Amino acid sequence: MKVAWVTHQLPDGSTDHGPGLLKGLYAGGAEMSTAEMIAAAPEGVEVVTFRPEAGLPNAEVFDRVVVGATERLTGEQVQRLIEIRPILWVRSIQHSALAPLFHAARTVVWPSHGCAAWHKWAPDGYKICPAPLDTTLIPRDTPKEDFALWAARNHPQKGRVNARLWAWERDIPLVELTDAPRETVLEHMGRARWFVHLPKGVFDPCPRSVIEAEIAGCEIVTNNLVGRVPVDGPEAVAAFVEGSAERFWKVVCDD
Amino acid sequence: MRPAIQIWSNFPLAPTGYGQQTRVLADWLTAEGFEVSISSNYGVQAAVQPYATASGKVIPQYPMGYDGYSQDVIVSHANHWAEQTGRPTVLLTLFDTWVLKNDRLAELPAIVSWVPIDHTPIPPAVARWCGQPNVTPVAMAEFGKKQLDNAGIQSVFIPHTVSEEFSRRPGGGELMGFSDDQFVVMMNAANKGSTPTRKAWSENFLALSMFMAKHEDVVAYIHTEARCPAGIDLTMLAKAAGIPKGRLVFPDQYAYRIGMFSNEMLAKMYSRANVMLAVSLGEGFGIPTVEAQACGCRVIGANATATPELVSKDSWLVDGQPEWDPAQLSFWFRPHIHPMVNALEEAYQAKRGQSPQAISKAEQYREKHWLPKWGELLEKVL
Numbered sequence: 001m002k003v004a005w006v007t008h009q010l011p012d013g014s015t016d017h018g019p020g021l022l023k024g025l026y027a028g029g030a031e032m033s034t035a036e037m038i039a040a041a042p043e044g045v046e047v048v049t050f051r052p053e054a055g056l057p058n059a060e061v062f063d064r065v066v067v068g069a070t071e072r073l074t075g076e077q078v079q080r081l082i083e084i085r086p087i088l089w090v091r092s093i094q095h096s097a098l099a100p101l102f103h104a105a106r107t108v109v110w111p112s113h114g115c116a117a118w119h120k121w122a123p124d125g126y127k128i129c130p131a132p133l134d135t136t137l138i139p140r141d142t143p144k145e146d147f148a149l150w151a152a153r154n155h156p157q158k159g160r161v162n163a164r165l166w167a168w169e170r171d172i173p174l175v176e177l178t179d180a181p182r183e184t185v186l187e188h189m190g191r192a193r194w195f196v197h198l199p200k201g202v203f204d205p206c207p208r209s210v211i212e213a214e215i216a217g218c219e220i221v222t223n224n225l226v227g228r229v230p231v232d233g234p235e236a237v238a239a240f241v242e243g244s245a246e247r248f249w250k251v252v253c254d255d
Numbered sequence: 256m257r258p259a260i261q262i263w264s265n266f267p268l269a270p271t272g273y274g275q276q277t278r279v280l281a282d283w284l285t286a287e288g289f290e291v292s293i294s295s296n297y298g299v300q301a302a303v304q305p306y307a308t309a310s311g312k313v314i315p316q317y318p319m320g321y322d323g324y325s326q327d328v329i330v331s332h333a334n335h336w337a338e339q340t341g342r343p344t345v346l347l348t349l350f351d352t353w354v355l356k357n358d359r360l361a362e363l364p365a366i367v368s369w370v371p372i373d374h375t376p377i378p379p380a381v382a383r384w385c386g387q388p389n390v391t392p393v394a395m396a397e398f399g400k401k402q403l404d405n406a407g408i409q410s411v412f413i414p415h416t417v418s419e420e421f422s423r424r425p426g427g428g429e430l431m432g433f434s435d436d437q438f439v440v441m442m443n444a445a446n447k448g449s450t451p452t453r454k455a456w457s458e459n460f461l462a463l464s465m466f467m468a469k470h471e472d473v474v475a476y477i478h479t480e481a482r483c484p485a486g487i488d489l490t491m492l493a494k495a496a497g498i499p500k501g502r503l504v505f506p507d508q509y510a511y512r513i514g515m516f517s518n519e520m521l522a523k524m525y526s527r528a529n530v531m532l533a534v535s536l537g538e539g540f541g542i543p544t545v546e547a548q549a550c551g552c553r554v555i556g557a558n559a560t561a562t563p564e565l566v567s568k569d570s571w572l573v574d575g576q577p578e579w580d581p582a583q584l585s586f587w588f589r590p591h592i593h594p595m596v597n598a599l600e601e602a603y604q605a606k607r608g609q610s611p612q613a614i615s616k617a618e619q620y621r622e623k624h625w626l627p628k629w630g631e632l633l634e635k636v637l
Contacts, residue, residue, distance in 0.1 A: 156388035161365070162409040164635040165391070169411075198409055201388035224407045 001253060003041070004057035005049045006086070007068035009034045028153070029208050030091055033131030034068050037089070040132050040245030045253065052077055059084045064252055067105075070098055087252055091131065091205050096121045107251055111206035112227030118203050130206045130229055132245035135238045137183070138215045139190030149192035149218070151177040151185045151209055159223075162198035166221060185209070189216035196221040203227070211241055258365070258637050259290040259340040261333050263325075264349035266298030266316055267306055270514040271445065272542040273349055274298065276369075276415050280347070282309040283626045289633070290340045292317060294332040296325040296350060324354040333363055343637050352392075353380035353583070365636040366390045369413070371539020372399035373453070373560050374585035375577070382406045391636050395540045396561035411632055415540045416622040420518040421549040423609055427527025430520060431476045432504060438470065438603055441528035441552070443478040443521070443543040444535070446486030451580070454535045455557075455590055456489060460496040460503075462595035463532070467502055470603060475503040475532075476524065480511060525550035526609070530602040534573055534595055536587040538562050549617035551609025555598045559588035567616040569605075571598035 009030045038047045050057050052072040059065055065086040067073075073081070082104040089109040094102070099121045102108055108126040110116040116126050148167050152158035160176060167174035172194065177185055189195060195213030197204070198221065206227040214220050215238045222228070231240050265271050267278035277293060284291045285308045293299075293306060293316040304316045317335070320328035329346075337344040348355065348368045360366065370385060370392045372378075377385075385392040385408045392410040394400035403410040433439050440463060444454040467473045475498070482488045493503050506516065525531065531547035537560045538544075544554050544565050556562035558572035566572065575590035 159409075161391055161636050165409055165411055168631070168635065200390075200409075201386055223409070 001045045001063045002061065003045055003047045003252060004059070004062040004065045005034075005038060005047050005068055006052060006056060006065065006073075006081075007034055007049065008051050008053065008072040009069045010049055010051060011035070029131070030069065033091065033208070036132050036134075037068075037245055037248060040249065042249050042253070045249065056080055064106075066252065067101075070094060070101070089129065089248065091115075093203055093205070094119055094122070109248065109251060113230055114227030115203065115205035118205075118227075127247075127251055128230060129244050129248040129251070130211065130241055131208060132248075133208065133211060133241040135212075135215055135242055138186055138212050138238075140215065140217060140234060142190035142217070144193040144217065145191045146193055147173040147175055147191075148194035148196050148221070149175050149177065149188050149213070150196050151180065151188065152197070152207075154178040157199055157202045157204075159196075159198040159200050162200055162223075163196040166196055166198060186212065186216065189213045189218055192216075192218050194219045194221055197226060198223050199225045211237060215241075256342060257289065258633060259292075259336060259342040259344045260284055260347055260633060261292045261294050261317075261336045261344055262347045262349060263294040263296060263329060263332075266295040267293060268514065269298040270511075270516065271297070272415070272540070275542065277349060279416060279418065279622060279626070280349075280629065281306070281314065283622070284629065284633075285312050285314060286310040287630050289630075290342060292332075292336045292339075294325070294329060294336075294346075295319055296329075324350075324356075326354070326357040329355075329357055330359040330363065345633055345636055347633075351381075352384040353378065355384055361387065361389065363389060367393060367632065367636055369393045369395055370399065370403075370410075371395060372402050373537030373539045374580060374583050374587060375402065375560065376585055377402040377406050377408075378580075378583040378585040380583070382408065385410070391632075393632070396538075397564050398561045399539060411628075413625055413628050413632070414620055415542050415545070416625050417542070417545045417549050417617055417620050418518060418622060421522045421525070421546045421617070423526045423551050423614075424519065424523045425526065427523035427525070430523055431527060433474055433476070433527070436472060438473045439528045440466075440473065440475045440530055440532050440599065441478065441524060441547070442475070442532050443525075443547070444533070446479045446481070446483040446489060448485070449487050451536060451587065452487055453537065453587075456487060456492055457496070458590050458592050458595060459532055459534055460489075460492050460498060462534075462592050462599060463503065464496040464498045465592070465596045466599040466603075467498060469600070473502070473603070476528070477503060477505050478511075478516070478521070478524065479505065481505040481508060521546065522550050525552045528552045529607060530555060530599070532595075532599070533562070534590045535562075536578070536589065541565055545617050545620045548610070548613035549620075551611075551614050553602065553605075553610045553613050555595065555602065557588055557590050565616070565620075567610060567612040569610055569612045571601060573598050 067086045085106045087107045088105045091111045102122045109129045111130040150163035195218035215234045264277040265274040299316045299318045305313045306316045317332040333346045346366045394412045400412045525547040531554045533556045554570040573594040577586040578589040580587045
């Protein structure tokens, strides 16, 4: 099966993507999860990526078209995609002007029910697939210490101040990690009793950090701006995200 | 690095609640070593002016803009202060937040908004502002915090404060022109706004008139501008409400206009008053309510918004009903007149003299209890 994957969320070769973005190959979690999902394509599935800036694929030579991000699509490209009826797997807040594309899509795949509910204009029928996640490095059963952890990009939307206020109100020490290596973040998640993610001003569809922290056994502190996986508890959450790629590719191949 | 602070509000010598709280904050933060300036949306025009804080340090006051709410200069002033100090600047707003419409405010690194919420539920424009990523709302009443909580918006609670100048003092009768045997009802409210009149002038004056009709010894002192272009003609209202001539007085209007009434003079008047009538359509806090109680004077207030949490158990709360405010897309509170008359009557019949409960209640809002929290908060928002 040949799959065309349309997205701008691809590595661009640089390692410094600017303020508020991750250092390294991937500017953010979306780039990372795109790469991980494509890498998890089953045997026999060939994935070819297309940046919208470089033009859309010729749909006739592909069995499926997946759209992984819509922000850089032109109006004309949206119209063409409506005719193509792609599979939409988007992990950011979408503009209601894209409603015709969403209603025309073969399947809409959201990362969380919360994200689906946020888009009241989108079709009721959808699938849930957060980004795949390798959980093997996430510490489990580490003795917990009485501190709270905030770990995210240093952007106002990520709620660093909210986390400080939360901890201040409760007189709980807060450790803040930003631009830290994943191993450092995971190590802290293993020990922290609470993981605090209280974004501000924008819905966070299904943050990876929250998933990792829940698997690491942290009490999760979030607000109504955070999408969560539809299961609870470290083991169930781990199983759900470990199976994400398989579920997604089944949607693509069986559709 | 400790941030620099710019307070956007009325200028600190303005005889307004905002002006007063700006003065308290600017004085305290400066004494604590913060670099502070004031961006005035009322009271300073034409050029940057010096303001001498209580500790003697002189700080700049930036002038109003041409826009009614100084939105044309609010961001420029904050950026200028940041350049002057070489420090990232926290803009601390003390005013209605629905007026903050300059899109460039989103570019500022951190804004702390000490936000009045005087409707139920939180008005959409206020919620939108408080939900901005770079805004940390500070609720000035537990009522306001609850409205923010209900909207899913994280906030901090720091109430307005009352200074030690407000304590029981003699001499208020002479200031107001009343004798010892008269029952004095006092109001202290800004005559600002006409549709609606947030201070419920018509309800307050009608209640006064009905109450006065029963008791010859009742007089009222209304500490406000009797006629204000931004408000209403209270002399005509008093006449239409049937308040007998000479039994409702206003302060010397010129002295009021130029801010000649000190806190000490107000404290004397509160101390003499037998009851403070402070019923309104909604309060984000209600500084005069606490000031009066600090001087031993009980209060009649609305059983809505911030007022119930501010008044002593031996004060009075009057009921009313919700009224839709189409401008704010939320509900005001319309007080009912007969409960107000009943409350005035109960105050008349109650034991006269200072109320220890009122003084104890006001004590909770002394500056020393709350100002340190500002220092802790401002270190956390950048």
